[in-house]
Amino acid sequence: MKVARMIAGTIRWEQWQEGVHNEEIKEKLGMNSIDAAVRMNRLRWWGHVTCMGEARLPKRLMGSAVEGRRSRGRPRRRYLHLVKNDFVVIGLTSEEAPMLALNWGSWRNFIRGLCSRLNTERHNQS
Structure with a gap:
């Protein structure tokens, strides 16, 4: 997920603050x-x-x-x-x-x- 967050252009702190789930990042990137x-x-x-x-x-x-x-x-x-x-x-x-x-x-x-x-x-x- 660390690499996926880097590709999506977000950091873990922002992800936590905005309430973004890992699945949403995976969907955004089209990951299996x-x-x-x-x-x-x-x-x-x-x-x-x-x-x-x-x-x-x-x-x-x-x-x-x-x-x-x-x-x-x-x-x-x-x-x-x-x-x-x-x-x-x-x-x-x-x-x-x-x-x-x-x-x-x-x-x-x-x-x-x-x-x-x-x-x-x-x-x-x-």
Whole structure:
């Protein structure tokens, strides 16, 4: 936020005095939220690995399971659980996403379009 304030031409003291929220500065600059940026990068990487050949190590590791017993307590969140949650957020089913990702060009365009759509939705809300 320090860099965003510098770009917007305000300082923290003025921001506090005028009651300007960080979200307002982000909207003024057209910045994505951190959640959206992480989601886009995670989905882009998932699509990249999905297109890989079956013999590639990242593809084998993404589909593998760890043997043995889990420790006590709540199960840890796994990468694929996060990706499946991302599918729900963006409105894809777990069956549609791999079919779309098999064509790397269409998957990349889908992710870019999703990013720009999130930006325009955020601007329309304000």
